[in-house]
Amino acid sequence: MQTLHFYGSFWPHNSGFNKLNVEAGIPDAVYNDLKARGHDVARIKAFSIASCATAVLIEPTSGNRIAGADPRRDCYAMAY
DSSP: OEEOSSOOSSSOOOOOTTEEEEETTSOHHHHHHHHHTTOEEEEEOTTOSOOOOEEEEEOTTTOOEEEEEOTTSSOOOOOO
């Protein structure tokens, strides 16, 4: 999912209040639910969102660290 609600930070972008792009693999039920909630949703090609999201989670009961990286770019996720 990609929100177009906020201004871009690297070059001028128009804000897109309530606009979302979702990739082709998102199930119809999710797409339709977003539309029913009032979002302006558009479907785009799979893996067409240019991003490099990474995340690290610390599981509170065990203290284990879990990491993940977006496959779209040369990203790495490490937790130690």
